[in-house]
Amino acid sequence: MTKTLEIQNLSIGYPGKKGKPLQVALNLNFSLKKGEFVAIVGANGIGKSTLLRTLAGVQEKLSGEVLIDGQRMESIPTQQLAASLSIVLTEPLATKNLTVSELIALGRQPYTNWLGSLTENDKKAIHNAIRTIGLESLEQRKCYELSDGQLQKVLIARALAQDTPIMMLDEPTTHLDLYHKIQVLKTMKQIAREFDKTVIYTTHEIDLAIQLCDKMLILDSSAYFFGPPCEHIENKNFQNLFPSDLIHFDPGTGTFKIKN
Numbered sequence: 001m002t003k004t005l006e007i008q009n010l011s012i013g014y015p016g017k018k019g020k021p022l023q024v025a026l027n028l029n030f031s032l033k034k035g036e037f038v039a040i041v042g043a044n045g046i047g048k049s050t051l052l053r054t055l056a057g058v059q060e061k062l063s064g065e066v067l068i069d070g071q072r073m074e075s076i077p078t079q080q081l082a083a084s085l086s087i088v089l090t091e092p093l094a095t096k097n098l099t100v101s102e103l104i105a106l107g108r109q110p111y112t113n114w115l116g117s118l119t120e121n122d123k124k125a126i127h128n129a130i131r132t133i134g135l136e137s138l139e140q141r142k143c144y145e146l147s148d149g150q151l152q153k154v155l156i157a158r159a160l161a162q163d164t165p166i167m168m169l170d171e172p173t174t175h176l177d178l179y180h181k182i183q184v185l186k187t188m189k190q191i192a193r194e195f196d197k198t199v200i201y202t203t204h205e206i207d208l209a210i211q212l213c214d215k216m217l218i219l220d221s222s223a224y225f226f227g228p229p230c231e232h233i234e235n236k237n238f239q240n241l242f243p244s245d246l247i248h249f250d251p252g253t254g255t256f257k258i259k260n
Contacts, residue, residue, distance in 0.1 A: 007065070010061060028051070036215060039206075044204075082109070165196075173205065220241065
């Protein structure tokens, strides 16, 4: 499989006072391929969202390289970058007065003319996204009428309508119950497989990621680990992810257990 996203010696963080940056994670090296479904996991505040935003070019890196199909992200024109990757962040929408269909249609902006006119190809991509995510009954509803979970699905559909080789999602199942979490994650995995896309997302639901993902990036306070879930279990990479006073990882079941 071809590498679509390659990370070389990437350090992430924020500009600090007196020119000294606040470092979140250092010297990350990994690559993602077409058709892969990948999760970024770790404790709260470890840098999952910061990493995703950096990979998408929303936030500046401290050092290193992010390559898309072998091309440095900085050298890719904005329009081309918008056709290369889509991202769903946790920030609230600027307006919720659009209908579901209208919001999903915004995913076609990288391809429409200056008037924003939708071609038949654009309309087909929008329809396919609505159908794939299962939003047919909601497409004429206003976004302010939706629950948080429904709106999250609409944002995923907008990213799908953008039809990019790479999809990035920050905590896409936060507002969903267990059934709908699994439904959305399985849909995302299906998208990776059927459309040959690279789908990467951040999550706190490590147990679900272990069961569904092809690969996982584990961010720890002093290290990172990248590879298939079975490899992480074998190498005991989940054991020290959280303090051991309340929970521990059971390698036999691949789940975290509460300590009695």
